Amino acid sequence: MTLRRSLILGGGAAAIVGAGTVQALDREVGSLDAYTVAVAGMRAAWKRTSEVDELIRYATLAPSGHNTQPWIFRVTDHRIEILPDFARRTPAVDPDDHHLFVSLGCAAETLALASAAAGRPGEIRFEPAGGGSVVFESIPAAASRSALVDAIPRRQSTRGEYDGRAVGAADLRALATAAAVPGVELVLITDRPGKGRIRDLVIEGNTAQMADAAFLRELRSWMRFSPREAIRTGDGLFSATTGNPILPQWLGKRVFDLAFRSAAENDKYSRQVASSAGLAVFVGQSTDPQHWVSVGRAAQRFALQATALGLKTAFLNPLVEVPRTRLELAELVGMKGQRPDLMLRFGTGPALPYSARRPIRQIMSGATPHA
Numbered sequence: 001m002t003l004r005r006s007l008i009l010g011g012g013a014a015a016i017v018g019a020g021t022v023q024a025l026d027r028e029v030g031s032l033d034a035y036t037v038a039v040a041g042m043r044a045a046w047k048r049t050s051e052v053d054e055l056i057r058y059a060t061l062a063p064s065g066h067n068t069q070p071w072i073f074r075v076t077d078h079r080i081e082i083l084p085d086f087a088r089r090t091p092a093v094d095p096d097d098h099h100l101f102v103s104l105g106c107a108a109e110t111l112a113l114a115s116a117a118a119g120r121p122g123e124i125r126f127e128p129a130g131g132g133s134v135v136f137e138s139i140p141a142a143a144s145r146s147a148l149v150d151a152i153p154r155r156q157s158t159r160g161e162y163d164g165r166a167v168g169a170a171d172l173r174a175l176a177t178a179a180a181v182p183g184v185e186l187v188l189i190t191d192r193p194g195k196g197r198i199r200d201l202v203i204e205g206n207t208a209q210m211a212d213a214a215f216l217r218e219l220r221s222w223m224r225f226s227p228r229e230a231i232r233t234g235d236g237l238f239s240a241t242t243g244n245p246i247l248p249q250w251l252g253k254r255v256f257d258l259a260f261r262s263a264a265e266n267d268k269y270s271r272q273v274a275s276s277a278g279l280a281v282f283v284g285q286s287t288d289p290q291h292w293v294s295v296g297r298a299a300q301r302f303a304l305q306a307t308a309l310g311l312k313t314a315f316l317n318p319l320v321e322v323p324r325t326r327l328e329l330a331e332l333v334g335m336k337g338q339r340p341d342l343m344l345r346f347g348t349g350p351a352l353p354y355s356a357r358r359p360i361r362q363i364m365s366g367a368t369p370h371a
Helices: 010-016 019-029 032-042 052-059 098-117 147-151 169-178 192-210 213-221 227-233 249-259 262-275 289-308 323-332
Strands: 071-076 079-084 122-127 133-138 184-189 278-284 312-315 340-347
Touching: 019 227, 032 227, 052 071, 052 079, 052 098, 071 098, 079 098, 098 122, 098 133, 098 147, 098 289, 098 340, 122 289, 147 289, 169 184, 169 289, 184 192, 184 289, 192 213, 192 262, 192 278, 192 323, 213 249, 262 340, 278 289, 289 312, 289 340, 323 340
Parallel strands: none
Antiparallel strands: 071 079, 079 133, 122 133, 184 278, 278 340, 312 340
């Protein structure tokens, strides 16, 4: 769920900046190499230690809508509670906090996998009090090694085009098995006609969102156009993670206003769906935060299994965020009357730069909220 938007920036940037200012802009933008080194440190593998800070660092490598990282961790003896950080909600695109609670589920599942690998397995449960939170309680036991754990620092939402190669039946079974979480149904779509119908719904949903001024303002506020800004904030949607040019933050916002258009976005989505091996639709049993957390757990397990198999994944959000297309998707996958929560596309493709994460001190209970 991290970055799911890309921009056609090159021509717009050239129209705004003259060649004589390029060196000055380079200094303002910062170094992509420095960004890569910083993010590599955030995603470093760990030596199966049970140190709580390391387990939480791994948990934060989970995806979140707009890479907002809307979580706060509170630690007691054998309990880690993941609280929603409502200061980081995105009301235009996520008015009922659906994506926020899905993100908590992704983080909780990642935490549980890492903790089990460190010899502290346990269980996840949802607590509805106080707005809702997710609790992980561990018990001492032997370490449980998992291919999903090894995939945690390598997983990313890879929002480029894939190569169109099919995924074999054995791998599709492995993906479905990994994503088996109580209260969540998974539908896999791999046939060309099915992908074509999904493409049409994605374009319909994206067109509706692109006509929504509040949606565009909110998305723009979470865009990070330079390595320096992406490292400084540790969050948001860094343009390089979609293979787009890097720019000073002020210039990137101007180019966004000029160049972010539905026609280009729809064309991009069409190519991305066509190049994917398949699409995965996740449907919770009920439309409440507890089941949204479960959907996040299932989606994260699916993405980690895909990573372990050498596959890439990315979220296709417009058709589940727009009520009209969400209803059409439910009917398409044979679940009329239910709410499709998430859609992931998957396939084989190149890696792109990873997104940043905030330092642990900013996400622990008592930290200063997001401004």
